[in-house]
Amino acid sequence: MIDTAGPKAPPSPRLLSRPDRPTLTRAVVITALLLLALFALPPLMNGYYTDTMTQVAIYSIVTLGLGLLVGRVGLYSLGQLAVLIIGAWTGARLLFGTGQPFILVAIEAGLVTMIIGSLITLPALRMRGLYLALITLMLAGGVIVVEATLNFPNGGGGFSGYNGSTVHIPSIRRPSFAGTDPAYYRFSVIVAIVMFLLVFAHLRTRPGRAWAAIRQSEPSALAAGINTTFYKLWAMALASFVTGVAGALLAGADRYLYSINFPIQNSIELLAVVLMGGVFSLTGAVIAAFLQAFLPSALYQLWGVPDDWLIILFGVGVMQVLVTAPGGLADQFPKDMRRLYGLISMLWRRPAGAHHAGAPASGGSALSGTASGTKGGDAT
Amino acid sequence: MIEVTDLTVRYGGVTSLDGMNLHFDSGVCGLIGPNGAGKTTFFNVLSGFVRPASGSVTAFGDDLLRMAHYRRARWGIRRTFQTEQAISALSVYDNVAMIHSALRGSARRADVLAAIEFVGGGISPSARVGSLTAGQRRLVEVARAVTGKPRLVLLDEPAAGLPDTETEHLTGVIKNIPEHTGALTILVDHDMSLVSAVCGTTAVLDFGKLIASGPTAQVLRDENVMRAYLGTAEVI
Numbered sequence: 001m002i003d004t005a006g007p008k009a010p011p012s013p014r015l016l017s018r019p020d021r022p023t024l025t026r027a028v029v030i031t032a033l034l035l036l037a038l039f040a041l042p043p044l045m046n047g048y049y050t051d052t053m054t055q056v057a058i059y060s061i062v063t064l065g066l067g068l069l070v071g072r073v074g075l076y077s078l079g080q081l082a083v084l085i086i087g088a089w090t091g092a093r094l095l096f097g098t099g100q101p102f103i104l105v106a107i108e109a110g111l112v113t114m115i116i117g118s119l120i121t122l123p124a125l126r127m128r129g130l131y132l133a134l135i136t137l138m139l140a141g142g143v144i145v146v147e148a149t150l151n152f153p154n155g156g157g158g159f160s161g162y163n164g165s166t167v168h169i170p171s172i173r174r175p176s177f178a179g180t181d182p183a184y185y186r187f188s189v190i191v192a193i194v195m196f197l198l199v200f201a202h203l204r205t206r207p208g209r210a211w212a213a214i215r216q217s218e219p220s221a222l223a224a225g226i227n228t229t230f231y232k233l234w235a236m237a238l239a240s241f242v243t244g245v246a247g248a249l250l251a252g253a254d255r256y257l258y259s260i261n262f263p264i265q266n267s268i269e270l271l272a273v274v275l276m277g278g279v280f281s282l283t284g285a286v287i288a289a290f291l292q293a294f295l296p297s298a299l300y301q302l303w304g305v306p307d308d309w310l311i312i313l314f315g316v317g318v319m320q321v322l323v324t325a326p327g328g329l330a331d332q333f334p335k336d337m338r339r340l341y342g343l344i345s346m347l348w349r350r351p352a353g354a355h356h357a358g359a360p361a362s363g364g365s366a367l368s369g370t371a372s373g374t375k376g377g378d379a380t
Numbered sequence: 381m382i383e384v385t386d387l388t389v390r391y392g393g394v395t396s397l398d399g400m401n402l403h404f405d406s407g408v409c410g411l412i413g414p415n416g417a418g419k420t421t422f423f424n425v426l427s428g429f430v431r432p433a434s435g436s437v438t439a440f441g442d443d444l445l446r447m448a449h450y451r452r453a454r455w456g457i458r459r460t461f462q463t464e465q466a467i468s469a470l471s472v473y474d475n476v477a478m479i480h481s482a483l484r485g486s487a488r489r490a491d492v493l494a495a496i497e498f499v500g501g502g503i504s505p506s507a508r509v510g511s512l513t514a515g516q517r518r519l520v521e522v523a524r525a526v527t528g529k530p531r532l533v534l535l536d537e538p539a540a541g542l543p544d545t546e547t548e549h550l551t552g553v554i555k556n557i558p559e560h561t562g563a564l565t566i567l568v569d570h571d572m573s574l575v576s577a578v579c580g581t582t583a584v585l586d587f588g589k590l591i592a593s594g595p596t597a598q599v600l601r602d603e604n605v606m607r608a609y610l611g612t613a614e615v616i
Contacts, residue, residue, distance in 0.1 A: 209470060209477075212467050212469050212470050216466075219427070219429060220467075223459045224456075225451070225454050226450060227450040342469065364381055
């Protein structure tokens with residue numbers, strides 16, 4: 001008997017969501033990469049790269065939040081730097097002011113940031129596109145001005161937690177189990193994984209479907225009974241929460257926070273790297289974090305290239321994304337690789353004399369690689 | 381049952397609906413008229429996208445205009461658009477299940493699958509909408525319109541751009557909507573063969589005013605209607 005399945009069951013959506021092979025492959029690859037990042041990488045890295053990779057882990061949470069806003073709901077926010085500053089400030093203040101465990105502080109920083117972020121963007125949610133970008137950029141500017149006046153907490157008293165002294169400044173504390181740099185790096189990666197899982201869970205359930213509907217067409221989403229303002233606010237709240245958590249992590253990573261480390265141009269840079277990484281997938285957020293936090297450090301360390309050059313490179317990159325690759329690197333790179341593979345296998349087979357068998361087959365695979373990726377879809 | 385009284389919509393200086401009165405009872409009802417007559421504006425008023433300057437709309441005893449637009453889907457308004465709006469990133473099932481309804485759990489699942497089966501076209505619930513043909517995507521939109529206990533189904537040119545065979549299939553589907561769901565169905569279309577095939581009653585709009593209403597065959601022979609379509613005279 002070959003047929004062991006018995007009578008065909010009616011199609012059920014539970015069965016439909018059973019992972020297919022590409023999903024499984026992807027899960028295996030992601031797990032392997034994460035294990036590599038957690039266990040194989042730390043002993044290999046010197047202090048400089050440990051710091052850099054910690055920044056990558058933290059910024060991947062920031063780009064995750066921004067990618068969610070841009071790719072899922074179509075909210076082009078330039079204010080995520082402000083949200084990150086609020087998170088870092090709140091985290092630092094709580095770490096100095098209370099003896100609470102670090103993880104609890106990170107969650108609280110996320111919640112405070114979520115409330116502030118949602119409240120100040122609530123009026124902006126009525127806008128789209130250019131106007132939302134402008135409003136959020138002004139918000140970022142405003143927060144930076146306030147922050148420069150208030151300063152980041154450095155163990156002083158009062159609300160601001162700042163004192164003007166330049167000596168004996170205590171550093172921002174870290175969790176007891178992650179005091180060293182490699183341990184803090186691992187801790188950051190784990191927090192990033194949790195944040196990615198949180199967003200992933202949202203994408204796979206009702207809010208994710210509502211966001212997909214809003215991205216496709218707002219009138220149609222409304223006609224389907226989706227309270228679009230509510231779900232956009234939800235996206236904003238979620239993005240603010242994860243960014244706030246990232247802020248607290250950043251406070252612990254840097255140990256001393258200065259407003260000079262948060263220039264407003266980073267607001268624009270963040271949107272640029274998120275677009276380049278790819279806004280329709282979670283992988284894109286990781287790529288964006290590497291562009292934002294790893295590339296400048298590596299270029300400077302290896303060749304002494306000042307990171308101002310990156311602004312130009314990012315400008316070209318964004319242009320390229322807008323014109324030819326709306327799915328960003330996360331979407332484009334696998335496509336290019338498949339095309340390259342098709343090309344190489346064609347060249348490989350030709351000398352073997354399999355002209356009519358080999359060439360069309362590999363040509364076909366290159367073509368199908370192109371066709372399957374034309375819609376910058378929902379790759380997660 | 382839907383009762384529209386003195387409905388007026390203005391966009392700046394343009395009066396899109398000009399004291400429109402309309403009464404539809406049940407079944408599939410047609411709403412026709414030349415381009416710019418106000419048909420889609422009327423749908424937009426029902427969906428809540430456009431706030432009328434005056435007038436009232438009562439459907440099955442409820443005042444529609446007082447409801448928040450996103451609540452109207454829960455009340456039972458379903459609608460398709462002139463341009464296709466099925467969500468290409470989601471599966472057929474998720475597209476249809478998107479409609480927020482009172483149903484939950486297995487009842488909801490059964491209802492969604494029934495809606496997909498109702499529209500036919502050999503569409504698998506697990507297929508991604510982006511991979512379907514244009515005709516199938518239209519059917520997915522119709523499936524979205526018949527799921528979750530609809531009371532008022534609005535179809536805005538559902539057959540636009542479809543080849544004859546698919547229009548024929550769609551005709552059969554639309555004809556069966558009232559029987560399948562019990563909803564009052566309003567069809568806006570320029571395809572008169574479709575309108576006469578499915579609509580028992582038809583109303584004609586011109587310059588935002590109702591100029592004729594009644595049994596479809598009779599309305600289509602009406603002199604005012606012909607004149608409105610040929611654009612030869614202003615109807616008083």
